[in-house]
Amino acid sequence: MTPQNDPLRVALSMLTLVPGGMGGSETYARELVRGLAASSTVDATGFVAEIGAGFCAPLPEHVAHGVTGGHSTVDRVRTLAQAGLRGRALRQAMSGFDLVHVPFTAPVPKPPRGVPMVQTLFDVQHLDLPHLFSRAELLYRTRFYEGAARDAAAVVTISEFARQQIISQVGVDADRVFVAHLGVDADAFTPHLGEREPFVFYPARGWAHKNHPRLIEAVGLLRETRPDLRLVLTGGALDSLGPVPSWVDVRGLVPFDELRRLYRTASALVFPSLYEGFGLPPLEAMASGCPVAASTAGSLPEICGDAAVLFDPTDPADIARGALEAIARTQELQPLGLTRVGEFTWENCLRVHDDAYAAAVRTA
Structure with a gap:
């Protein structure tokens, strides 16, 4: 154990990391790495698969050679098997640390015996919306999400909504769950x-809970009185949407500069997700001066506060109403949004991790 005044030695176990394909969780991990690299209270080392080599710079990094990683389901299964075969060596490499933190939820491999674990659990969507998950995915999350949360000395999550769901759905003690809002x-x-230009914007992967079909229907309703209005979609897996109307611009994954331009020029960000553990795009839009209309689902009311127009995401007419109201209230929402964004910083996020690490070591 590290002497009381020395930095806490933390192993960041990230063997399931696939750079470029993990959305907001990857942004979180990058900012965590950056913050820990500058920390005087934590001495962290990253553990990654071969595909993640270089992600942890400027932290020291341990690349698990022979654990390849990858994007597909087959790749993920292979990663689990490879990490299992090398689990003993990896646990030995982690045994000299004060704790193991798993930023990507799944402890692969399982931490060494006697070393406390901190798990980041972004949400429990698979328990709230199980019909959106395959049997294999539900089994994976039951084992690696729920099981790990019950074993963890501390759990970090990203909203009060997610915290309450973890407590009630998984049965984790309330004093072990820490809320670190993203920045x-x-x-x-x-x-x-x-x-601003005549289009509404939605950056989201083509997952079922992102609710693209209802948004397209809502914009179709708006076009009855605003025929010049278009919908721009960005994000991965959008080919799953199938054919879309000619006024829907499906751009897929775009460079960050293009994302910033879309935020700066859209008439509104319309965010109809059926479930969010946090939801970064509404805040990024607010930081860009873009008015926001957002769903009442999940954490979004908590994150948006009074700086967005809220709507029922199951009702296309109400989505259309929210979008139209946000556009009409642009000058009112812009300063509210800029103020709201200032409340979400990575420095605040990192301070909660310090608290969670201290609690994990203290109670282990």
Whole structure:
């Protein structure tokens, strides 16, 4: 155990990391690495598969050679098997640390005996919306999400909504669950308060809970009185949407500069998700001066506060109403959004991790 005044030695176990394909969880991990690299209270080392080599810079990094990683389901199964075969060696490499933190939820491999674990669990969507998951995915999450949460000395999550679901659905003690709201690098987004272009914007992967079909129907309703209005979609897996109307611009994955331009020029961000453990895009839009209309589902009311128009995501007419109201209230929502964004910083997020680490070591 580290002497009381020395930095806490933390192993960041991230063998399931697949750079470029993990959305908000990857942004979180990058900012966590950056913050820990500058920390005077934590001495962290990253553990990654071969595909993740270089992710942890400037932290020290241990690459698990022979654990390849990858994007597909087959790749994930292979990663689990490879990590299992090398589990003994990996646990030996982690045994000298004060704790193991698993930022990507699944403890692969299982931490060494006697070393406390901190798990980041972003949400328990598979318990709230099980019909959206395959049997294999439900079994995976039952073992690696729920089982790990019950074993963890501390669980970090990203909203009070997610915390309450973890407590009630998984049965984790309330005093072991810490809320670390994600941050927004406001300097990366320049607010545009002038005239905006006639399109609404939705950056989201083509997953079922992202609710694209109802959004498309809602914009179709808006076009009855606003025929110039278009819908721009970005994100991965959008080919799953199938054929879309000609006024829907499906751009897929776009560079960050293009994402910033879309935030700065859209008439509104319309975010109709049926479930969010947090939801970064509404805050990124606010930082860009873009008015926001967002779903009442999950954490979104908690994150958006009074700086967005809320709507029922199951009702296309109400989605249309929310989008139209957000556009009409642009000048009112812009300053509210810029103020709201200032409440979400990576520094605050990191401070909660310090608390969770201290609690894990203290109670282990």
